[in-house]
Amino acid sequence: MAPTTDKKKKGVLRSIDYWTILIYVLLLGMGWMSVCGASYDYSVETDLLSLSTRSGMQIVWIGTSLLLALVIMLLDERYFDMFAYFLFGLTLVLLFATIFNPHTIKGSRSWLVLGPVRIQPAEFAKFTTALVLAKFMSRYGYDIHRWQDFLKTLGLIFLPMFFIVMQRETGSALVFLSFFLMLYREGMTGSVLFTAVAAVFYFVVGIRYSQTELLYTPILTGRFVVLLAIQVFCCVLVGVYTSQWKKALQALAACLGVTLLALAFSLYVIPFDIYLVQLALCLLLTAWLTWQAFHTQLRQFLWIAFFAVGSLVFFHGADYALNNMLQEHQRTRINVLLGLEEDLKGAGYNVHQSEIAIGSGGLQGKGFLNGTQTKLKYVPEQDTDFIFCTVGEEEGFIGAAGVLVLFLALILRLIHLAERQVSRFGRVYGYCVVSVFLFHVFINVGMVLGLTPVIGIPLPFFSYGGSSLWGFTFLLFIFLRIDAGRNLAQQQ
Numbered sequence: 001m002a003p004t005t006d007k008k009k010k011g012v013l014r015s016i017d018y019w020t021i022l023i024y025v026l027l028l029g030m031g032w033m034s035v036c037g038a039s040y041d042y043s044v045e046t047d048l049l050s051l052s053t054r055s056g057m058q059i060v061w062i063g064t065s066l067l068l069a070l071v072i073m074l075l076d077e078r079y080f081d082m083f084a085y086f087l088f089g090l091t092l093v094l095l096f097a098t099i100f101n102p103h104t105i106k107g108s109r110s111w112l113v114l115g116p117v118r119i120q121p122a123e124f125a126k127f128t129t130a131l132v133l134a135k136f137m138s139r140y141g142y143d144i145h146r147w148q149d150f151l152k153t154l155g156l157i158f159l160p161m162f163f164i165v166m167q168r169e170t171g172s173a174l175v176f177l178s179f180f181l182m183l184y185r186e187g188m189t190g191s192v193l194f195t196a197v198a199a200v201f202y203f204v205v206g207i208r209y210s211q212t213e214l215l216y217t218p219i220l221t222g223r224f225v226v227l228l229a230i231q232v233f234c235c236v237l238v239g240v241y242t243s244q245w246k247k248a249l250q251a252l253a254a255c256l257g258v259t260l261l262a263l264a265f266s267l268y269v270i271p272f273d274i275y276l277v278q279l280a281l282c283l284l285l286t287a288w289l290t291w292q293a294f295h296t297q298l299r300q301f302l303w304i305a306f307f308a309v310g311s312l313v314f315f316h317g318a319d320y321a322l323n324n325m326l327q328e329h330q331r332t333r334i335n336v337l338l339g340l341e342e343d344l345k346g347a348g349y350n351v352h353q354s355e356i357a358i359g360s361g362g363l364q365g366k367g368f369l370n371g372t373q374t375k376l377k378y379v380p381e382q383d384t385d386f387i388f389c390t391v392g393e394e395e396g397f398i399g400a401a402g403v404l405v406l407f408l409a410l411i412l413r414l415i416h417l418a419e420r421q422v423s424r425f426g427r428v429y430g431y432c433v434v435s436v437f438l439f440h441v442f443i444n445v446g447m448v449l450g451l452t453p454v455i456g457i458p459l460p461f462f463s464y465g466g467s468s469l470w471g472f473t474f475l476l477f478i479f480l481r482i483d484a485g486r487n488l489a490q491q492q
Contacts, residue, residue, distance in 0.1 A: 013073075016073065017417060021480070023413065024410075024461070027406055027461040028065075030391075031387075031459075031463075032055065034383075034387050035054055035055050036048050037368060037394045038054075038382045038387060038464075058464055060466075061470070064466070064470070069477045072477040072480075073477060077482050080481070081134075081135060084132050085132060087128045087132075088131065091125045091129075091160065092163065094112065095121050095122065097112070098167055099166045101113070110164070110169040119467050122169055122172040123172075123471030123472075124474065125160045126175065129179070130179075130432035130433065130436070133182070135425065136152070137153065137424065137428050138424040144187045144188055172457060175436060175439055179435055181435040182431035182434075185431050186431070191303075198229075199314055202315045205222055205226055207334075210319065215267060217263075217267060218272060219263070220273065224274070224275075227281075230311045230315075231256075231282060231285055232255075234304055234307065235251050235252035237304045237307065238251065238300075238304060241304070242301065251285065251288065258281055262274040262277040279312075285308060286309055289304050293305065350454060351450045354448045354450075355450055358388075358392030358400070358448070360393055361392045361395065361400070363398060365392075365393065365396030365397075365398070368394055369394070370394060384458060385458060385459075387458075387464070388448045388459055391403055391462070404445070411434055411437055411441075414430060414433055415430075418430025421486055429482060430479050430482075437472075440459065
């Protein structure tokens with residue numbers, strides 16, 4: 001038995017995807033240099049390797065991460081399938097316990113404080129949720145198009161999200177929405193993604209232009225565009241999902257015709273807000289869709305009617321949610337992002353200073369430990385959530401582009417590995433890994449550049465901290481171990 005085990009371990013080492021590990025090591029190295037640059041203080045003589053500094057502690061986190069990676073690669077890949085539900089349940093217990101944590105750090109209860117050690121269970125919930133999704137979706141008879149299975153899958157995603165939101169850690173909770181990219185790869189209908197994109201459109205346009213008048217009339221641009229978009233979307237969906245393009249075009253022509261007549265009347269006869277006209281058109285369109293569903297016996301009409309009603313409810317509830325349900329700092333961040341507020345001394349300060357730091361780096365950067373914006377501590381959280389501004393200032397456009405290219409290479413490599421899996425368990429888990437990394441990189445870099453809301457999530461392998469680095473290492477190397485097991489199975 002011992003020779004067989006030794007042979008298998010050697011086979012695992014030969015089957016590892018070393019390209020991914022090379023990218024991982026490069027990102028760790030560049031991340032450590034960025035932590036050094038962000039935390040270095042010119043006013044005191046500092047040893048970068050001292051455990052009293054953040055750069056020194058990051059070396060500890062990197063070393064332990066490499067040790068964890070080695071341990072994971074030496075485990076049998078079947079353990080991850082076998083203990084998926086147990087690990088997920090354990091994570092839920094930790095997330096639930098964290099809600100009642102008396103220690104509040106920066107307004108969040110997301111940390112468990114055990115003496116000198118602090119851990120953030122939400123970071124580990126990402127890989128355990130990915131494992132349980134892979135386990136559940138790979139079971140015999142699973143069908144994502146069956147509502148029972150789909151709703152249970154959503155439950156596995158939203159349950160940890162709920163606990164994390166209760167910890168006042170909304171940013172970490174939003175990361176779990178990235179798993180919908182995996183669901184789309186596994187056959188989830190594209191209408192779900194379309195609905196999500198439409199909701200974002202309703203929210204951004206509706207809120208951003210809620211007080212802007214259209215063409216010197218009492219018509220509010222936000223409401224006008226969103227209600228018109230609902231009508232157009234519904235008519236297009238009728239053509240796409242029922243193939244009855246004649247009916248779809250007739251309904252669209254009727255909606256556009258009435259809207260244009262009302263708009264012309266408001267412009268040239270009596271100025272008035274045509275909101276009620278547009279709302280009546282949406283309700284009439286919904287009634288027509290419902291009637292078509294019963295008349296033609298096509299359920300697609302009924303689903304489109306539900307989409308129309310849901311769109312109206314979401315649009316009218318978005319303003320209430322923004323002004324009455326979100327916390328003040330969250331509302332201000334959204335308003336700053338949408339251009340409704342400038343607030344360069346408040347919520348927009350971080351983003352404004354990070355943009356200055358990145359811009360000051362120029363093409364080649366100011367050099368290692370030579371960034372002035374970061375050394376003078378102008379950017380809050382510059383070694384955690386806003387670590388990318390240090391990259392831009394010290395390494396310039398070339399260095400920042402190089403980091404993004406490395407992340408792109410990692411994501412493309414992971415997609416390649418996920419596609420070559422022979423088991424659904426491996427493919428689902430692989431795409432969960434891809435989704436999480438893609439979300440983190442896109443949102444983190446986007447918020448540093450002022451393109452996405454500031455929701456406080458780390459940049460993988462760059463942001464300072466042990467929980468996030470361990471969490472990403474678990475997430476990545478479990479997949480690499482599963483992939484190595486796939487290679488071994490093919491060799492046997």
